[in-house]
Amino acid sequence: MKNDTLKPADTRWRGPLCCLTGTLLAFTSTVLLTSAQNTVADETSAPASSQNAATAQPPKPSTPPEAQTGQAETEAPSAPEAEAGAGSNTQPKSRSSSTSSYAEIPEYPEDHRVAHRSILVPITQQPYIVTIDVAFRGTMARTSGQREQLQREIATAVRRMYGQLWDFRVRASEWLIPGSIPRLVRLEEDDVTEHYPHTMFDKTMLVCLEENAGIWQVAVREYDPRIQELTPTLQAQTMDARNLGTIAAQLMRDVFRPVLFLTAPVRGGSDEMTFDLQGGLIPPPDPSAVQMSETDVLRPFVRRLDRRDRNHVLDIQRLPLEYIRVTRINKPLTVDLDPEGELTAVSASESEAGAVPMESEPWADTAHVDGVLISHRPISTFGRRTSNAEQFAVRQRPSARSSKVRLVMQNRDDRPLICHRIDRVTKLRVKDEDLAPAVRLISDRNGELEMEIDPDHATFWLYVYSGSTLLARVPYAPGLVPEDTLELPDDSIRLGVEGELYLFRDDLVDGVAQRAVLMSMAKRESEADQMQEFELLIEQIDELPGKDEFHKRLDDIRNQAVRRATDTRNRSAERRINKLCDAMKKSLDEFFTSENQTREREELIRLRQRINPNRVPPSQPGTPQPGATQPATPQPGATQPTTPPATNNPFNTSS
Numbered sequence: 069m070k071n072d073t074l075k076p077a078d079t080r081w082r083g084p085l086c087c088l089t090g091t092l093l094a095f096t097s098t099v100l101l102t103s104a105q106n107t108v109a110d111e112t113s114a115p116a117s118s119q120n121a122a123t124a125q126p127p128k129p130s131t132p133p134e135a136q137t138g139q140a141e142t143e144a145p146s147a148p149e150a151e152a153g154a155g156s157n158t159q160p161k162s163r164s165s166s167t168s169s170y171a172e173i174p175e176y177p178e179d180h181r182v183a184h185r186s187i188l189v190p191i192t193q194q195p196y197i198v199t200i201d202v203a204f205r206g207t208m209a210r211t212s213g214q215r216e217q218l219q220r221e222i223a224t225a226v227r228r229m230y231g232q233l234w235d236f237r238v239r240a241s242e243w244l245i246p247g248s249i250p251r252l253v254r255l256e257e258d259d260v261t262e263h264y265p266h267t268m269f270d271k272t273m274l275v276c277l278e279e280n281a282g283i284w285q286v287a288v289r290e291y292d293p294r295i296q297e298l299t300p301t302l303q304a305q306t307m308d309a310r311n312l313g314t315i316a317a318q319l320m321r322d323v324f325r326p327v328l329f330l331t332a333p334v335r336g337g338s339d340e341m342t343f344d345l346q347g348g349l350i351p352p353p354d355p356s357a358v359q360m361s362e363t364d365v366l367r368p369f370v371r372r373l374d375r376r377d378r379n380h381v382l383d384i385q386r387l388p389l390e391y392i393r394v395t396r397i398n399k400p401l402t403v404d405l406d407p408e409g410e411l412t413a414v415s416a417s418e419s420e421a422g423a424v425p426m427e428s429e430p431w432a433d434t435a436h437v438d439g440v441l442i443s444h445r446p447i448s449t450f451g452r453r454t455s456n457a458e459q460f461a462v463r464q465r466p467s468a469r470s471s472k473v474r475l476v477m478q479n480r481d482d483r484p485l486i487c488h489r490i491d492r493v494t495k496l497r498v499k500d501e502d503l504a505p506a507v508r509l510i511s512d513r514n515g516e517l518e519m520e521i522d523p524d525h526a527t528f529w530l531y532v533y534s535g536s537t538l539l540a541r542v543p544y545a546p547g548l549v550p551e552d553t554l555e556l557p558d559d560s561i562r563l564g565v566e567g568e569l570y571l572f573r574d575d576l577v578d579g580v581a582q583r584a585v586l587m588s589m590a591k592r593e594s595e596a597d598q599m600q601e602f603e604l605l606i607e608q609i610d611e612l613p614g615k616d617e618f619h620k621r622l623d624d625i626r627n628q629a630v631r632r633a634t635d636t637r638n639r640s641a642e643r644r645i646n647k648l649c650d651a652m653k654k655s656l657d658e659f660f661t662s663e664n665q666t667r668e669r670e671e672l673i674r675l676r677q678r679i680n681p682n683r684v685p686p687s688q689p690g691t692p693q694p695g696a697t698q699p700a701t702p703q704p705g706a707t708q709p710t711t712p713p714a715t716n717n718p719f720n721t722s723s
Contacts, residue, residue, distance in 0.1 A: 149719070155452035184243040185254035191329055192348045192435035193284070196270045198236040200320070201228070206279025215240055218277060221313030229317050229354040233347050247276045249287040253301045257291075265378050270327070270346075292327075293463065295369050295384060299323045300380060300549055322467070326359040328366060328437055330459040331453065339441045341392065341451060343461060347434030351501075359463070360437055362532055365526045365545045366392035366461035368441070368450040375456050385451055389554075391527055391540045392461055393438040393496060396673045419422035440496060442527060444542040467546025473544070475511050475532070478555045478638070484515025485556060491531040492519070498529060498541065505590070521547035534559045537644070561641045562648070565629045570653055572621060579612055580659065582596050586612075587671070606672065615660035622653060655670020 122175040126429040202219055209215050223238045230236075241247065243263055253272060264272045277284060284306050290299045302319045306312065328343035343366075345359060352358065368387050439461075441448060450459060475490075477483035488511045494504040503525070509517050522528075527617040541555045590605040626649040633642040 073645075112321055119214050133372050159530060190349075191344050195233055195348065195350060196234045197268075198271045198273060199264070199269050199337050200232045200236055200238045200273045200275060201241040201244060201554045202238060202275045202393065203241040203244040203252070204277050204278065205247045206277070206284075208279045208562050209277060215408055218309075218312060219312075221329055222275070222316050223246055225313035225317035226320065229321060229352065229357050231350075231353040233350045233352045233357075238313060241274070244276070247278065247302065247514070248283055249301075250275050250280050250288060252276045255289070255298060257296050257298055260291050260298065261293075261296050264291060264293045266296075266381065269293055271324070275316050277312060277316075286312060286315050286319060288316060290320070290323040292325060293460065294327070294460075295386075296352070298466075299325065301323050302467060307574065321354075321357050322465070325462040325464050328461050328463065330392070330411050330461070331436075337481070338394075341439050341441060343437045343439065345435050345437055348437075360394065360397045362394055362397060363526055364394045364463050364465065365522070366394065366439060366463055368392060368461045370450060370461070371458040372458075373456055373458055376467045385449070387443075389544065390441070390443040390445070390448060390450065391543055391545055392441050394437055394439045394463075395525060396438040397436075427601070434636060442497060444540070465509075466526075466545075468521075468547050470518055470548040471546040471550045473519055473546075474551070475515045475517070476553055476555055477558050479636075480554070480558070485511055485532075485534075485559075486513055487511060487534040488515075491533070493529040493531060494525050496527075498543075499703070519544070519546040519628070530554075532556060537562070540640075545626075557640045558636060559641065561629055561632050561636075561638065561642045565625060565645050565648055568625045569648055571654075572618075572625065572652065575613075576618060576656065576659070579618075583609060583612055587668070590672070590708060591675055594678050599679050602676070605618050609672075615656070617659070618656055619653075622649060622656065625649065 114497065134467075150600075187272065202215075204215055204218075209218065219238045219240065223236075226236060226238075227235065244252070255274070258273075260272070266496065270293070272293065274289045274291060276287040279285075285303065286305065287301050289301050291297070302323055304315050304319060306315055322375070327346045329346070331344055332344045332474045348359065370385040370387070371380040374382055392680050441451065443450075473487060475485040490509040490511065492507040493502055494507060509519070511517050517661055519528075527543050527545045530540070530542050531538060532542075536558075539559050542554070542556075544554070551604075586605050586609045590602055590609070593602040593605060626645065629645045630642055633639070633645060678711055
C-alpha cells in the first residue's frame with residue numbers, strides 16, 4: 069500500500085526537480101565561462117573568479133567609495149571599464165582596487181611619495197599625482213547628492229582631457245569652507261602649504277563653484293607643493309549646470325604648470341639646456357592639453373635637499389627675472405638611421421633578394437625639451453653642478469593680456485621709481501640684434517607702467533634709465549601675472565655722488581678761473597713795478613686749493629659712497645661710483661699736471677724778476693722829467709726882458 073501511494077508522488081515531483089537541476093547546471097556553466105573570460109582579460113581577478121565559481125554565487129556589487137569614506141572621492145571610468153560595465157551590474161572600481169585604468173604604470177606606495185619614489189620609474193613616464201579639492205557655495209549645492217554629482221562630472225571631464233597623464237582624485241574640500249571666490253583669490257601660500265605636503269602630491273587644484281540666482285561662477289587656482297606657489301585665479305561663468313565639469317577642466321588646463329627637470333649641468337660659456345618633461349611620454353587624449361609648445365617660457369627653481377633625508381627640503385631658491393625660452397621640442401627620431409646619420413647597410417644576401425632598408429615614420433620625442441637661459445646676472449646659479457640640490461623648471465603661460473609692472477627700489481617697496489625711461493627691446497639674448505624697433509615707456513607718478521604681451525615673442529629685455537645712466541637691464545615675460553613688481557637697484561647713492569661731483573666740478577672750475585684772474589692781475593702789477601701789490605696777489609694764489617686738496621676731497625666722496633653701497637650689497641652702485649670718481653680724477657689730473665705747475669712757477673719767477681723798484685714810472689703830460697733843467701723863478705721887482713710879438717710879415721728878417 070505504501071509503495072502504491074508513493075509512486076504517484078515520485079512521478080509528480082520528478083519534472084520540477086529535473087528543471088531545477090538543469091537551471092543550476094546552466095548557471096554554474098555561465099559563471100565558469102565568465103570567470104574564464106575575466107581570467108584572460110585580467111590575471112589579477114583570477115582568484116576572485118575561481119572563488120565565485122566554486123561557491124556558485126553571483127558577484128556582489130562593490131560598495132562605492134562615497135559610502136565608505138563619507139566623501140566624494142571619485143574617478144571617471146576608463147573606456148574599457150565603461151564597456152565592461154555596460155553589460156554587467158558591476159560598479160566602477162575605486163582607487164583602492166588593484167586593477168587600474170592605466171595598468172602600464174606601476175602602483176605607487178601608500179604615501180604617494182613624489183620627490184624620490186621608491187619605484188624606479190623614469191620621470192618621463194611618471195604621471196602627475198593631482199588632488200582636486202572642490203568647494204561649494206550656493207543653494208543648488210547644499211545636499212551631498214548634488215555635490216557628489218558635480219564632482220563626478222568634474223572627474224569625467226578631467227579624465228577625458230588628461231587620461232593617464234593625471235593620477236587624480238576629486239574630493240570635497242575640508243578646509244576651504246565656505247567656497248567663495250573672493251576667499252580663493254585672497255589665499256596665500258602660507259594658508260595652503262600645511263594642507264598639501266610636497267611628498268604626497270605633485271599638483272593641487274583648488275576649484276570653487278559658486279551659484280547665485282541661477283548663475284554659476286567657476287574659479288580655479290593651482291598650487292604646486294614642490295615650489296610652494298599659487299597661480300593667479302582664472303574665472304568663468306555659465307547658466308547651465310551641465311557645463312560645470314567641462315568649464316572646470318578647461319580652467320584647470322589653463323592654470324596647469326608642467327614640471328621639467330634639468331638633465332645635466334650647463335657647460336662653461338653655454339646657455340643652452342636640456343630638460344626631461346614629467347609625463348612627457350604619456351600623451352593626453354585632448355590635443356589642447358599638450359604640455360609644451362615652442363613659444364613657452366620656463367621659470368627655473370632650485371631646491372636644496374637634506375643629504376640624509378632626500379624628502380626633507382632645506383630651502384627653495386626662486387630666481388626672479390630669469391627665464392628659459394623653449395627652442396626645440398618634439399624632436400623627430402627614426403630607427404633606420406645609425407648614430408652617424410647614415411642608412412643602415414644591407415647584407416649581400418638581402419640585396420640579392422631585393423631587400424631594402426625599411427624607412428620608419430619619424431617618431432616625435434615629447435619627453436625632452438631644449439631651451440636657452442636668459443638672466444640679468446652675468447653668471448646664474450641655475451645649471452651648476454651640485455650634489456644636494458634639485459634643479460627644475462615649471463612652464464607658465466600668460467594668464468592675462470598685459471601686466472601692470474611697478475618699479476620700486478630694491479628692499480624699499482615704499483620708494484617707487486617715478487618718471488623713469490624704459491626701452492622695451494625684442495630679442496632673445498642680450499647680445500643678439502634687435503628683432504623689432506625698441507618701444508619707449510615712461511613710469512607714472514606711482515612708478516607703474518602697462519606692458520602688453522606679444523604672441524610671437526614671450527620675453528623682452530627692459531633697459532631702465534635714470535636720467536642718462538643705465539640703471540638696469542633685465543629680461544621680463546609679461547602676462548604671467550596681472551600685477552607684478554620689479555625691484556631695481558638703489559640709485560640714490562649714485563645720484564648723491566653725482567650731485568657731490570657736480571659741486572666738486574663747480575669748485576674746480578671756480579678755482580681755475582680765480583687762479584687765471586689773479587695771474588693776470590699779478591702780471592699787470594709786475595709791469596707796473598708794484599712789488600707790494602704783486603706779493604699780495606701771489607699770496608692769494610697760494611691760498612687757492614691745489615691738487616692735493618682736490619684729491620683729498622674726491623677720495624672722501626668716493627669712500628663714503630662706496631661704504632654705503634657695500635653695506636647695502638649694491639655692487640652695481642659701487643661700480644658706478646668708482647666709474648664716476650675715476651672720470652673726475654682723470655680730469656683733475658689733466659689740469660694739475662706737472663707741466664702746468666712748472667709753467668706757472670716759472671711765470672711767477674719771471675714776473676718777479678721784471679719788477680725794478682728803482683725805476684721811475686713814465687710821467688704824465690705836464691709832469692717834469694727827472695734831471696731836466698728847470699727855468700729860473702723870477703725875483704719880485706726884477707725887470708723882465710720884453711720880446712717883440714711875432715708878426716706874419718714875410719719880409720721881417722729880424723728873426
